[in-house]
Amino acid sequence: xxxxxxxxxxxxxxxxxxxxxxxxALVDESAGTRLHVTGFHRDxxxxxxxxxxxxxxxxxxxxxxxxxxxxxxxxxxxxxPAAIAGLAQDLREQLKAATARASALSQRAQASVKNxxxxxxxxxxxxxxxxxxxxxIQAAVGLSTNGGPDSIGSGPFES
Numbered sequence: 419x420x421x422x423x424x425x426x427x428x429x430x431x432x433x434x435x436x437x438x439x440x441x442x443a444l445v446d447e448s449a450g451t452r453l454h455v456t457g458f459h460r461d462x463x464x465x466x467x468x469x470x471x472x473x474x475x476x477x478x479x480x481x482x483x484x485x486x487x488x489x490x491x492x493x494x495x496x497x498x499p500a501a502i503a504g505l506a507q508d509l510r511e512q513l514k515a516a517t518a519r520a521s522a523l524s525q526r527a528q529a530s531v532k533n534x535x536x537x538x539x540x541x542x543x544x545x546x547x548x549x550x551x552x553x554x555i556q557a558a559v560g561l562s563t564n565g566g567p568d569s570i571g572s573g574p575f576e577s
Contacts, residue, residue, distance in 0.1 A: 432484035
């Protein structure tokens with residue numbers, strides 16, 4: 419079997435019925451071989467891919483390329499290596515803990531601000547009561563706002 423036919427068959431086998439292959443090409447370069455494949459996804463979306471130069475088995479690379487094309491189209495990716503998956507899980511847990519801490523801090527801050535508003539409302543009421551009491555005292559003793567009686571010599575302590 420020709421090399422390109424074997425590569426095309428490997429790509430089609432890896433893709434199953436999810437991809438329809440139109441063209442395949444192998445290009446030998448000084449850095450290795452490039453694999454170029456065009457075709458359509460089952461839903462009609464076209465694809466055209468080309469690998470970076472590689473030096474390994476072209477049939478194996480065609481199989482991997484088909485899986486990559488499917489993963490890119492469907493969003494279903496191969497599982498990450500254990501070290502990366504462990505790191506990702508650790509980061510998710512740390513983010514979850516930071517989010518919970520931020521939420522608790524936000525609730526505390528809201529409670530503190532609400533408490534502060536309550537204190538300020540009480541202080542405002544006390545100042546209003548003081549102003550009212552000062553006005554009542556001023557009226558009771560007959561003091562005017564300028565500090566004395568309206569006319570000279572009409573007060574109770576005249577001589």
